[in-house]
Amino acid sequence: MPIETLSTFKAHGGTQGVYRHASETTSTDMVFSAYVPPHEEGAKLPVLWYLSGLTCTHANVTEKGEFRAACAEQGVILIAPDTSPRGQDVADDDGYDFGQGAGFYVDATRDPWAGHFRMRSYIEQDLPALIAAEFPMADLDRQSITGHSMGGHGALTIGLRNPGRFRSISAFSPIVAPSQCPWGDKALGGYLGDDRAAWREYDACALIEDGARVSELLVDQGDGDQFLTEQLKPELLAEACKAAGIDLTLRMQPGYDHSYYFISTFLPDHVAWHAARLKG
Amino acid sequence: MPIETLSTFKAHGGTQGVYRHASETTSTDMVFSAYVPPHEEGAKLPVLWYLSGLTCTHANVTEKGEFRAACAEQGVILIAPDTSPRGQDVADDDGYDFGQGAGFYVDATRDPWAGHFRMRSYIEQDLPALIAAEFPMADLDRQSITGHSMGGHGALTIGLRNPGRFRSISAFSPIVAPSQCPWGDKALGGYLGDDRAAWREYDACALIEDGARVSELLVDQGDGDQFLTEQLKPELLAEACKAAGIDLTLRMQPGYDHSYYFISTFLPDHVAWHAARLKG
Numbered sequence: 001m002p003i004e005t006l007s008t009f010k011a012h013g014g015t016q017g018v019y020r021h022a023s024e025t026t027s028t029d030m031v032f033s034a035y036v037p038p039h040e041e042g043a044k045l046p047v048l049w050y051l052s053g054l055t056c057t058h059a060n061v062t063e064k065g066e067f068r069a070a071c072a073e074q075g076v077i078l079i080a081p082d083t084s085p086r087g088q089d090v091a092d093d094d095g096y097d098f099g100q101g102a103g104f105y106v107d108a109t110r111d112p113w114a115g116h117f118r119m120r121s122y123i124e125q126d127l128p129a130l131i132a133a134e135f136p137m138a139d140l141d142r143q144s145i146t147g148h149s150m151g152g153h154g155a156l157t158i159g160l161r162n163p164g165r166f167r168s169i170s171a172f173s174p175i176v177a178p179s180q181c182p183w184g185d186k187a188l189g190g191y192l193g194d195d196r197a198a199w200r201e202y203d204a205c206a207l208i209e210d211g212a213r214v215s216e217l218l219v220d221q222g223d224g225d226q227f228l229t230e231q232l233k234p235e236l237l238a239e240a241c242k243a244a245g246i247d248l249t250l251r252m253q254p255g256y257d258h259s260y261y262f263i264s265t266f267l268p269d270h271v272a273w274h275a276a277r278l279k280g
Numbered sequence: 281m282p283i284e285t286l287s288t289f290k291a292h293g294g295t296q297g298v299y300r301h302a303s304e305t306t307s308t309d310m311v312f313s314a315y316v317p318p319h320e321e322g323a324k325l326p327v328l329w330y331l332s333g334l335t336c337t338h339a340n341v342t343e344k345g346e347f348r349a350a351c352a353e354q355g356v357i358l359i360a361p362d363t364s365p366r367g368q369d370v371a372d373d374d375g376y377d378f379g380q381g382a383g384f385y386v387d388a389t390r391d392p393w394a395g396h397f398r399m400r401s402y403i404e405q406d407l408p409a410l411i412a413a414e415f416p417m418a419d420l421d422r423q424s425i426t427g428h429s430m431g432g433h434g435a436l437t438i439g440l441r442n443p444g445r446f447r448s449i450s451a452f453s454p455i456v457a458p459s460q461c462p463w464g465d466k467a468l469g470g471y472l473g474d475d476r477a478a479w480r481e482y483d484a485c486a487l488i489e490d491g492a493r494v495s496e497l498l499v500d501q502g503d504g505d506q507f508l509t510e511q512l513k514p515e516l517l518a519e520a521c522k523a524a525g526i527d528l529t530l531r532m533q534p535g536y537d538h539s540y541y542f543i544s545t546f547l548p549d550h551v552a553w554h555a556a557r558l559k560g
Contacts, residue, residue: 009541016541066346261289
């Protein structure tokens, strides 16, 4: 698993890098970014995963997320993977919400997606192994996860399925119940087929209904978000958490929309919230 | 002077907007961004101008500058103009460092530039008048100015020519002596002609040599900047300030380059530095 450095920049005392590697999981080259804050030689730093939303790559949060000052202050590495496999040989769809740029953090089981679209395994296994091998300062015994929109769905579902791996889970404007919204219907139906039972491990609310448990969740959601009522439906997560006894902090942020202007306002907060749990 | 709102986003409690207006100075439509931090009804807020560098528009700093948290904390408006007039009817050049995107904050006197390329007057007169008319919370009795690279040159020269207008002046990686570097030779020669005496009011070091005085300047410069020795030459500004008795704080930042990863690391610092002088 060799890794290629595409760029590095000094920022907020640390190093913002972009890297490429050949993934055995997706059978494609994959690009991700990693911010490593300033640290003493030999120090081990906790890792916060940030999963991005529809149409995004690693670059959106890397350029617009405003997380580096907080990561430098807290001593937290932030890793931002891509949202799907990409390439001319990779299947795609004309919609912005399916295919390349829209991997939905699932392992697809239907053709033509099943070969490359394995973002669940990529995030759960492939990329962490690469990080452990290539970033010696990364302490993979201390991981947390967050994400935005489709990536919020990814953070919640990957976090709920792997409660021992993550100290804490948060999300921005997540798709909390893809089985109950048009984006999810299209993506889960397309990648997994019509058997909705197979969708449940990719649906945060269904996972909780089926017994997945974590102690707490933090969610920020703009009340001016254009996707709030049709796609995101945070009230479904609130109901599921209430029934399961999960301590959900759902902050409806007045006047904020779905953009990186919203994310960048609160991402430093999330970094500090995770850091408190990663260092506790 | 009507103004058209192209977009607004809530961010860090305030409003990040992008606006277009028909400029009588450049005889083109001009776009700029303004961040207005949260404030009480009727409050008057000081204004920090941020002038951008070669190839940039308002968008670079607006998306990547990481200034809004500091502006919200300090109660400072940040305005980011474009770097030149633009349009199909506006003269241009194949180089990235001349023509559209490279106005150099001069009033051009040579054809085909003289008609539209009047960025000095646009920044000194036209846009402040528009801001005064359209942003009632902006207190134009309290202004400061900063900028990056070509925009650092703009901030220094506009600031030095208008010491009564600006409470404070800072810059990132500025072109401190365009008369003594290839970028400046090309731009000032192209916009103003061969008479180098006419260049001096567009050269920070020459302005200081010719008697322009301010009490202090703040400059951040990455020592890993690829343009440091050929184009930027901060030592020339240090010499000019020393001879003139201007208190220059020149911070050579180790390992930083010319990018927005550098700017975004220190722009919050500059916001706070200006705010202390704007509120003093």
